[in-house]
Amino acid sequence: MARELRLLAPTSLLGAGFRFESLRTAMAWQPDVMGCDAGSTDPGPYFLGSGELYFSRDAMRRDLEHMLLAARGAEIPLLIGSAAAGGTNAQLAVAVELAEEIAAKHGLHFRLGVVSCEPPRDYLRRSLSEGRIRALANAPDLDEAVLERSENIVAMAGVEPFHAALDSGADVVICGRCSDAAIFAAVPTKEGFPPGLAWHAGKILECSAACVVQRKYADPLFAWVRDDCFVVEPPNPDYRCSPVSVASHTLYENGSPYELVEPSGTVYSDESTYEPVSDRAVRVAGSRFAAAENVTNKLEGAELVGYQAIVIGAVRDPVIIRQLDSWLEGVRETIQSKAEGIFGAAAVEGMTLTVRRYGIDGVMGPLEPTPSPAHEVCLVIEVTAASQKIANAVAKAAAHVAAHYAVPEYSGLITALALPYSPPELPRGPVYRFTLNHVLEPADALDPFGLELIDL
Amino acid sequence: MTTLAELAKLIRSKNAGPFQLTVDIMFADEETYERVLAGGAINAERLAAIYGVEAERVRVIPYAAAHSIKVTLPRPVVSGDPGDGDTMGGQQYAPLVDLEVDRPPAPGGDGSTRSATADQSTVREQCE
Numbered sequence: 001m002a003r004e005l006r007l008l009a010p011t012s013l014l015g016a017g018f019r020f021e022s023l024r025t026a027m028a029w030q031p032d033v034m035g036c037d038a039g040s041t042d043p044g045p046y047f048l049g050s051g052e053l054y055f056s057r058d059a060m061r062r063d064l065e066h067m068l069l070a071a072r073g074a075e076i077p078l079l080i081g082s083a084a085a086g087g088t089n090a091q092l093a094v095a096v097e098l099a100e101e102i103a104a105k106h107g108l109h110f111r112l113g114v115v116s117c118e119p120p121r122d123y124l125r126r127s128l129s130e131g132r133i134r135a136l137a138n139a140p141d142l143d144e145a146v147l148e149r150s151e152n153i154v155a156m157a158g159v160e161p162f163h164a165a166l167d168s169g170a171d172v173v174i175c176g177r178c179s180d181a182a183i184f185a186a187v188p189t190k191e192g193f194p195p196g197l198a199w200h201a202g203k204i205l206e207c208s209a210a211c212v213v214q215r216k217y218a219d220p221l222f223a224w225v226r227d228d229c230f231v232v233e234p235p236n237p238d239y240r241c242s243p244v245s246v247a248s249h250t251l252y253e254n255g256s257p258y259e260l261v262e263p264s265g266t267v268y269s270d271e272s273t274y275e276p277v278s279d280r281a282v283r284v285a286g287s288r289f290a291a292a293e294n295v296t297n298k299l300e301g302a303e304l305v306g307y308q309a310i311v312i313g314a315v316r317d318p319v320i321i322r323q324l325d326s327w328l329e330g331v332r333e334t335i336q337s338k339a340e341g342i343f344g345a346a347a348v349e350g351m352t353l354t355v356r357r358y359g360i361d362g363v364m365g366p367l368e369p370t371p372s373p374a375h376e377v378c379l380v381i382e383v384t385a386a387s388q389k390i391a392n393a394v395a396k397a398a399a400h401v402a403a404h405y406a407v408p409e410y411s412g413l414i415t416a417l418a419l420p421y422s423p424p425e426l427p428r429g430p431v432y433r434f435t436l437n438h439v440l441e442p443a444d445a446l447d448p449f450g451l452e453l454i455d456l
Numbered sequence: 457m458t459t460l461a462e463l464a465k466l467i468r469s470k471n472a473g474p475f476q477l478t479v480d481i482m483f484a485d486e487e488t489y490e491r492v493l494a495g496g497a498i499n500a501e502r503l504a505a506i507y508g509v510e511a512e513r514v515r516v517i518p519y520a521a522a523h524s525i526k527v528t529l530p531r532p533v534v535s536g537d538p539g540d541g542d543t544m545g546g547q548q549y550a551p552l553v554d555l556e557v558d559r560p561p562a563p564g565g566d567g568s569t570r571s572a573t574a575d576q577s578t579v580r581e582q583c584e
Contacts, residue, residue: 044536247521
């Protein structure tokens with residue numbers, strides 16, 4: 001009889017939720033492995049830089065509790081990747097704490113493998129000097145100073161650390177930053193299924209039911225991986241997959257639909273075929289994998305830019321909107337000189353003051369093809385400074401200046417800005433930027449990673 | 457004059473990592489996909505002008521399996537950098553909605569398939 005491995009992805013991102021009923025249906029289909037992605041660079045550099053969570057701890061606990069109970073009940077491995085948000089050690093620790101809390105609450109006993117993905121800085125410095133770190137397309141410049149000033153740097157794990165954890169007897173693996181597809185490719189590749197199919201199935205599963213014809217909310221996806229194909233089907237009866245909907249998923253947030261570069265090689269889907277098995281299940285075959293000579297791990301880093309406070313306000317008067325550019329120029333100069341007056345030129349050096357103009361070009365910026373103002377324009381005044389105290393103080397001044405800045409056509413004091421919030425300034429805390437778009441080529445595939453085993 | 461939105465079933469944009477923007481133009485059937493592809497209206501030069509990047513760095517990738525044309529380019533501003541207004545790149549497809557599609561191919565030949573293979577060697581990415 002042909003062998004088969006059944007993979008279940010309950011949701012697209014730990015904390016995004018799923019219907020319990022769908023999980024129950026999926027468990028009746030007897031999965032061999034359950035996996036879940038728990039992070040991304042998608043929400044921007046804040047989560048990697050700060051180590052804060054993307055979804056709330058409560059939302060993550062809700063999903064993890066259902067998953068752990070189901071996976072331990074069926075005695076199948078549960079693999080969690082990119083925990084939680086950026087994959088930093090701080091975020092990983094939160095996911096591990098949640099697993100420990102849930103295990104204690106329900107009296108679950110299992111071996112937990114924890115894979116950390118923050119290589120020590122001296123290891124990264126050495127790798128850089130040894131030429132083991134290479135730039136990817138559009139990468140910013142990298143030197144030791146960048147490594148130094150980045151708040152957090154993570155290496156993206158492939159299947160190798162998952163294999164190491166499973167080989168050490170882990171029932172549940174929680175990994176820091178990792179390839180989304182690796183979470184689901186880990187067991188099939190370990191058991192010798194064709195890597196092209198294993199990785200391609202992983203790429204489709206990592207977003208759970210995103211590959212259905214009409215996704216309304218996050219919900220599970222199920223896959224049967226065999227030696228000559230894999231089949232995907234959503235357990236939710238309201239969802240269905242079609243050949244086009246599944247093929248379309250290789251497009252999603254991916255530079256090319258034909259090649260997915262993963263740590264241990266490249267998946268090619270240019271010869272993949274997508275055929276209906278039923279009106280809701282699709283069979284995929286023909287995906288190939290070219291193993292890389294050496295494993296490479298993508299590096300991601302984020303550095304602190306400063307501290308920010310913003311003011312949101314809107315202009316409705318057509319007379320002001322007509323001359324918005326020059327009016328804003330005056331507002332900006334006045335705020336700058338007020339800030340210097342309060343804190344001194346030195347303290348506000350490096351402070352940036354920008355104004356986004358929604359209703360004109362807030363979304364596209366200088367690329368906006370039709371920058372003609374709407375009948376009302378929303379202004380977001382952003383102050384980024386060396387401390388939150390300065391940012392807040394300048395934002396307070398900015399709200400006042402902009403609210404009452406003169407318009408040449410009018411004599412007498414006016415209020416030019418509709419401010420929806422009291423107080424008008426909103427402290428935003430630290431802001432970060434991405435610093436790395438590079439790959440590390442470690443001497444051994446496990447070098448950048450740490451593995452800890454916890455028996456619960 | 458026909459616009460892209462009239463022919464496509466979905467036009468969307470998203471980050472492909474923080475340093476790259478990718479646009480998917482998806483059609484309901486093979487016929488419409490082939491028509492737009494053959495028309496050459498989606499070409500690297502035109503997209504480069506819209507997004508303010510060099511044409512050599514824009515990849516236009518036809519994908520018949522999903523009746524789609526994918527366009528991948530460097531992000532004009534890195535995701536989340538100061539000045540970026542669209543962290544996920546989700547609304548950057550907007551200028552394509554009203555793009556006129558029934559017009560002759562760009563000068564210099566059929567732009568629709570250029571760089572689909574030629575630029576693979578110069579643009580290395582790594583997926584999540």
